[in-house]
Amino acid sequence: MTVLVCFACAFWAASARADDVAQQTLIARAEAFERESDPRQAIVAWSEALAASPSSRLARRCETRIAYLEARRENDFVPLARLMRMRQGGRASQTRPSIERFEATLDALPAGIVRKESRMLVAEAWMSSIRDPRRAIRAYRALLLLDALEGNERRAILSGLASAYSALGDSDAAVRALNQAGLGDTPVGATIRLEGERRVGRVAAYGALVVFILLAAAAIWRARIDLGAVRKTLAGPRIAAAVFVTVIPLVLARAYDASATDTFTLLGACVMCILFVASLAGEAFDARKPAKAFAVATACSAAFAVLATGYLLLDRAGGLIAIGL
Amino acid sequence: MTLKTLALFGLLLALVGCEDTGALTGTDAGLNADAGPAGNRQISYTPEGCAYAVTSPMVAGTAMHADEAGASPAPDHIHVSWAGPSNSTFAVNWRTGYDTMLSQVLYGTDEAAVASADGPGTGVTVQSGHSMVYGTALTFRLHEAHVCGLADGTRYFYKVGGAGHWSEVFDVATAPALASIESFTFAVSGDSRNEPSIWAETQKAINDHAVDFQVFSGDAVILGALQPEWDSFFEAASGDVSVQDVIARTPFMLANGNHDGLATNYLAQFALPQEVTPGERGEGEEWYSFDYANAHFVVLNDTSTSSLIEGAESTWLRDDLMAVDRTTTPWIFVIHHVPPYTCATAHSSDLTLRAAWQPIYDEARVDFVFNGHNHNYERSRPIRGFSTGGTEGQVQATGANGIPVNNSGTVYVVAAGAGAPLYGVDPSTTSYTHIAESVRNYVIVTIENRTMHYTAYRLDGTVLDQFDYTK
Numbered sequence: 001m002t003v004l005v006c007f008a009c010a011f012w013a014a015s016a017r018a019d020d021v022a023q024q025t026l027i028a029r030a031e032a033f034e035r036e037s038d039p040r041q042a043i044v045a046w047s048e049a050l051a052a053s054p055s056s057r058l059a060r061r062c063e064t065r066i067a068y069l070e071a072r073r074e075n076d077f078v079p080l081a082r083l084m085r086m087r088q089g090g091r092a093s094q095t096r097p098s099i100e101r102f103e104a105t106l107d108a109l110p111a112g113i114v115r116k117e118s119r120m121l122v123a124e125a126w127m128s129s130i131r132d133p134r135r136a137i138r139a140y141r142a143l144l145l146l147d148a149l150e151g152n153e154r155r156a157i158l159s160g161l162a163s164a165y166s167a168l169g170d171s172d173a174a175v176r177a178l179n180q181a182g183l184g185d186t187p188v189g190a191t192i193r194l195e196g197e198r199r200v201g202r203v204a205a206y207g208a209l210v211v212f213i214l215l216a217a218a219a220i221w222r223a224r225i226d227l228g229a230v231r232k233t234l235a236g237p238r239i240a241a242a243v244f245v246t247v248i249p250l251v252l253a254r255a256y257d258a259s260a261t262d263t264f265t266l267l268g269a270c271v272m273c274i275l276f277v278a279s280l281a282g283e284a285f286d287a288r289k290p291a292k293a294f295a296v297a298t299a300c301s302a303a304f305a306v307l308a309t310g311y312l313l314l315d316r317a318g319g320l321i322a323i324g325l
Numbered sequence: 326m327t328l329k330t331l332a333l334f335g336l337l338l339a340l341v342g343c344e345d346t347g348a349l350t351g352t353d354a355g356l357n358a359d360a361g362p363a364g365n366r367q368i369s370y371t372p373e374g375c376a377y378a379v380t381s382p383m384v385a386g387t388a389m390h391a392d393e394a395g396a397s398p399a400p401d402h403i404h405v406s407w408a409g410p411s412n413s414t415f416a417v418n419w420r421t422g423y424d425t426m427l428s429q430v431l432y433g434t435d436e437a438a439v440a441s442a443d444g445p446g447t448g449v450t451v452q453s454g455h456s457m458v459y460g461t462a463l464t465f466r467l468h469e470a471h472v473c474g475l476a477d478g479t480r481y482f483y484k485v486g487g488a489g490h491w492s493e494v495f496d497v498a499t500a501p502a503l504a505s506i507e508s509f510t511f512a513v514s515g516d517s518r519n520e521p522s523i524w525a526e527t528q529k530a531i532n533d534h535a536v537d538f539q540v541f542s543g544d545a546v547i548l549g550a551l552q553p554e555w556d557s558f559f560e561a562a563s564g565d566v567s568v569q570d571v572i573a574r575t576p577f578m579l580a581n582g583n584h585d586g587l588a589t590n591y592l593a594q595f596a597l598p599q600e601v602t603p604g605e606r607g608e609g610e611e612w613y614s615f616d617y618a619n620a621h622f623v624v625l626n627d628t629s630t631s632s633l634i635e636g637a638e639s640t641w642l643r644d645d646l647m648a649v650d651r652t653t654t655p656w657i658f659v660i661h662h663v664p665p666y667t668c669a670t671a672h673s674s675d676l677t678l679r680a681a682w683q684p685i686y687d688e689a690r691v692d693f694v695f696n697g698h699n700h701n702y703e704r705s706r707p708i709r710g711f712s713t714g715g716t717e718g719q720v721q722a723t724g725a726n727g728i729p730v731n732n733s734g735t736v737y738v739v740a741a742g743a744g745a746p747l748y749g750v751d752p753s754t755t756s757y758t759h760i761a762e763s764v765r766n767y768v769i770v771t772i773e774n775r776t777m778h779y780t781a782y783r784l785d786g787t788v789l790d791q792f793d794y795t796k
Contacts, residue, residue, distance in 0.1 A: 020478065024508055028773065055434065057478045057498030057537070060574070061510070064535035090788040091762075117786065124785040128764070150564035152522050 019053040023062075026052060030065065037084035039077040043069045072114045079105075079114045086121055094129040103139070111147060119143045120153075123160055133167040140164060209270060212303065216277040219296070229283040238279055246271050267311060274303045368455050375473035377409050380599060380608040381457050382592040390428035390453035390487070397422025398490035400468070402559040404572040408596045411500035411538075411617050412477035415576065416596035418469050419485050419492070420559075427487025428454040428468040439482040440494045457593050460552055467593050477502045495573040498537065504653035505618045506774040510534065512575075513768040515542035515662070515697030515741035518554075518584055521561035524744040526784055527767050528571045529563040534769050539575055540622065542697035542741060543582025543662035550588040578615065582662040582697065583628040587611060597624075604637030612638055614645050620656035620772055621649045627661045627678050635681045642682065646689035655775055655796060659686065659694045666708065666718060666737040668758045669699035671748035676716055683711075683718065686735050692777075692796075695768070697741030700748045702781055702789055703761040707734025720757050726792045727759030740768045740781065760790050 030045035043066060050062035072080045086093070086102055103122045109115040123139035126132050140161040143149075149157070158177045165174035246268035253264040281296035368387035369380040381387050402420040409416075417430055433439045433449040445451040454470025468485065475481060478501040484491040501507040512531045517524035531539065546554035561568045578597070585591045592607050599609035606629070614623045623645060627634060649657060663672070665679035686694065687709050707729035708718035721734035729736060737757075742748075742765050750761035765784035770777060781790035 020507070028508065031771070031778075055480055057480050057501070059480055060496060060498070061535035061537075064533065068533050087787045090791075094787075121785050121787065124783075124787075152525060152563040155522055156526065 020056050020058075023049045023052040023056055023058055027058060027061065030062075034065075034084070035088065037081050037088055039069050039072070039080045039084065043077075072112070072117075074110045074112045074114050079109050079118065083114055083118050083121065086118075091125075091129045094125045096130055096132075099125045099130065116143070116146055116149070116153070119146065120157075123157070127160060127164055127167075131167075133164040136164040137161060137168075209266075209273065212270075212277075213273060216273070216280075226284075229280060232283045233276065233279045238275075242272055242275050245275070267307070270307050271304075274300050274307070368457075370455070372454065372471040372473060373452065375409055375414065375471050377599065379408065379455070379469070379471060379596070381455065381469075382589050382608055384457045384459040384589060384593060385463065386458045388426055388428075388456050390455070391426035392487060393424070393426040394487065394490050395422050395424030395426065398425040398427060398486060400486050400490075400492040401569065402556075402594070403485060403492055403495065403569055404559070404595075405495075405497050405574070405576050406578055406596050407538075407576055407615055408471060408598050409473060410503070411576070411615055412502055413475045413499060414471065414473045415475070415481070415497050415499065416469065416471045417483065417485055417573075418467060418594055418596055420465050420467055421486075423458060423463055423466050425466055425490075426456060427490055428456045428470060429487045430454065430470040430472055430483050430485050431491065432472055432481050432483035434479060434481055436482040436494060436496070439484060443488055443491070459589050459593060465552075469596050471596065475499050478505075478507065497574055497576065500537070500616075501618045503616050503618070504650075507618055508771060508773040509618050509620075510536045510769060510771040511617070512536045512539045513542070513660075513695050513738070513740045513770065514539070514743045514766075515695075516544040516582070516700050517541075517558060517744040518544050518547045519746060520744040521557045522563070523765060523784070524558065525561035525563035525566070525568060527743040527765070528561070528568045529566040530782065530784060530786070531575075531767055531769075532566055532571045536575060536769065538617065539572070539577050540624070540658075540660045540695065541577060541579040542660055542695055543580040543628075544584045544697060544741075544745065545579065545582070545591075547584055549585040549591050552590055555590050555594060578622070578624060578660075580624045580660050580662055581607075581611065581626045581628060587626065587629075602637060602641045604633060605641070612641065616654065618772070619654050619774070620658060621646075621654050623657070623659045625659065625661035625682075627663045627675070631677055631681075634677065639681050639685060643685045643688070646685060646691070649689070651690070656772060656777070657689060657691045659691050661694070661696060663698045664696035664703075664737060664739050665694070666705050666755075666757055667696075667699050667703060667739055668750050668752045668755045668761050669701055669703070669739070669748045670751055672699050679716060679718070683708075683735075690732055691735045692729075692732070694735055694737045696737065696739050699739050699750075700742035700745045701739060701750050701761065701763045702742075702766040703737075703739040703750060704759050704781075704790055705737040705757045706759045707736055708757055709734035718757055723759075728792050728794045729796075732796050738768065740766055742766060762789060764789065 026045050026049035030042050030049060033039075033042035033045055046062050046065045046069070050059060050066065053059065069077075069080070074080070082102070082105065099122060102118070106115060106118050106122070109118065119139065119142055123136055123143060126139050127136035140157050143157045144154070158180055162174040162177040165171075165177060250261070250264040250268050254261050278297065278300040281293055285293035285296070365387050366385065367381055367383050368389070369378060370389070371378045398421055400419040400421055403417065404419075405415050405417050407414060407416060421427070430452050431439060431442055431445070431449055432452070435448045438446070438448040442449040452470050452472050454468060456466045456468045458466050470485065472483070477499050480496055480498045482494050482496050484494045486492050501509065512534065514527055514531065517527070545558050548554060559568055577595070579595060581587045581591060587607050592610055595610070597610040598613035598615055600613065601609035605611045611626045611629070612624060614621060616622070623642065625638065625642065629638070646657065663675045663678060665675055665683060667674050704727065706723045706727050707721045709721045710719040711717060712719055722730040723733070724730045747763045747765070749763050752758040752761045766781055766789055768779065768781045770779050776793060776795040778793050779791065780788060783789050
């Protein structure tokens with residue numbers, strides 16, 4: 001009796017393993033059909049694979065792929081096959097003529113997942129592969145007209161739209177799109193906003209630096225500070241201290257993230273200028289002209305405060321890394 | 326002058342520090358909290374039927390399962406992983422309200438039987454686990470249970486909670502027998518921090534491939550010690566698919582990233598292999614390895630001190646890799662966060678890691694190293710050894726589409742940006758980059774005996790990189 005039970009168990013185990021092997025062969029075939037963009041054959045192979053061993057560890061993969069393909073059955077899989085070919089071809093196949101041809105077929109598609117995913121591919125291709133933001137905006141707008149967009153899809157479309165507007169330099173439209181998507185307060189929104197702010201900030205930062213240098217130069221000229229004071233200001237220990245407070249943060253920031261270099265180069269340049277003026281005033285005026293020394297010290301402190309506030313604001317907006325100068 | 330200099334330096338350091346990595350020096354968040362009915366701050370036990378011990382991180386309080394439902398017993402954040410052999414175990418973590426002590430998993434191979442059961446019975450088995458509380462608010466409780474002694478290559482159905490308060494039913498499959506040549510598929514992604522909607526889209530896309538398991542190269546969240554960040558990570562959803570739907574069915578094996586900081590939250594919410602080696606932190610979860618069929622996976626922490634990276638971790642790595650029998654386990658994959666080889670315009674290649682670990686990868690003939698940290702996609706040509714007297718990797722024989730020839734070298738892949746802002750790439754600056762693109766991406770790998778089918782996808786579904794490699 002025991003021998004019979006053992007024999008039955010062994011037979012059952014062997015047949016179960018044979019089913020698993022058959023299932024794996026069918027799964028490999030189904031995956032090959034998918035790579036060949038043949039969803040009609042793929043769904044048959046997935047179904048056969050599931051039937052071969054419905055309770056195996058791979059059953060869920062079969063069920064998932066069947067459900068995925070079934071949900072995209074529009075027009076007997078013809079649009080899906082076309083979409084799969086576009087996806088399989090990757091960016092290299094996304095030329096202007098091929099995307100225009102593909103896009104032209106989309107209006108005739110029935111409503112469904114394939115139409116939505118195809119339009120998304122087209123919009124992404126115009127934006128990322130062909131880098132034509134105007135066509136991308138048209139494509140994203142066409143997507144927004146579709147029914148049955150899920151929350152994340154609408155957000156993704158509006159985020160793409162914002163990127164396209166931003167690429168065209170229209171920050172206001174970009175921010176409007178982000179606010180519409182509820183992404184105004186997210187890092188994506190901050191990034192887009194920063195791009196706009198950076199354009200203004202870049203000019204303002206350089207402008208402020210130039211004005212400060214000019215004012216300092218004029219003050220030095222009017223105060224008739226002699227070259228001796230300038231030479232003393234540029235003495236070794238002061239240079240070393242200035243390098244310490246400007247170059248070391250730059251090195252640290254660069255070690256953390258190379259894209260922080262430009263941000264901290266500007267910070268270092270500003271700090272260096274302020275330190276120079278402060279030191280020069282200290283040498284030139286010292287105890288003989290305390291009112292002037294006090295005025296310059298106050299101006300330099302204010303300049304540091306403005307600089308620190310500016311950088312803290314920049315950090316709060318998430319733009320400390322890569323200010324984009 | 327000195328004081329002014331120091332003050333300025335302090336200000337500038339503070340500005341640099343505003344982009345802190347989030348790394349923590351301790352793992353004891355919430356130690357000041359009142360443990361209340363929670364019990365001991367650390368728990369260690371061997372789950373019934375398991376051949377390994379489980380030790381919790383040091384938290385505000387721990388407890389074994391008890392029949393106390395509390396006010397909010399509904400489980401959420403359910404996800405599975407492996408702390409033991411992938412072909413005979415699985416571990417599951419979940420969250421409930423603070424006063425819920427129900428830490429059980431009910432499982433079996435019959436979905437209907439598991440769904441209808443309120444306790445163990447015919448074809449349905451129960452396993453009890455433990456729970457942990459941490460943080461200052463103490464509004465939630467994390468549960469963990471380990472199921473062992475399972476049959477290989479089998480689909481199990483399970484639900485978590487306790488009598489009268491079970492979750493919905495999920496399914497998880499054990500791996501084929503170790504060294505089996507049965508085919509399997511896994512997904513690779515990384516750096517989900519910042520944007521939960523993109524993370525959800527990534528998981529939805531991975532879900533469509535119904536992979537056997539996932540590996541994740543770190544930086545799940547912006548700051549590992551902030552629980553709301555983790556809540557967003559688990560609760561992100563895209564349409565009718567939530568992250569929980571995916572990782573409650575697909576074992577999720579992750580590496581610690583610089584933003585995760587090996588925080589208590591990271592250690593408490595994921596059950597990972599805990600074989601503690603000297604010098605290792607996180608009760609053994611800092612670095613680990615596991616086998617799946619005929620492949621060996623190593624997960625490393627590269628954001629600790631250089632003495633640990635070059636010392637204890639390297640020693641363990643070498644011992645672990647040298648113990649792999651390459652006749653039955655032809656594939657070795659390594660996962661860690663920071664890339665030793667990259668062409669990104671943000672973080673440059675980490676030369677410390679390259680010097681410490683590449684010689685070991687070379688000696689063990691590691692096949693692929695998967696990294697994150699730079700939010701983009703990159704794949705190197707096969708690399709083995711260094712240029713004479715230099716630190717630059719030596720590019721080895723390269724076949725069509727940049728793949729190795731006869732296991733000529735290790736391929737380094739960066740597959741990240743599943744939520745974090747994208748970084749630029751500049752392949753012209755390196756001799757080793759085969760392909761690079763600044764794009765949202767994930768990778769799907771299928772192993773069929775000695776053949777690898779590799780496809781990297783953009784989030785819009787287009788193929789980014791694809792090859793077959795047979796060794």
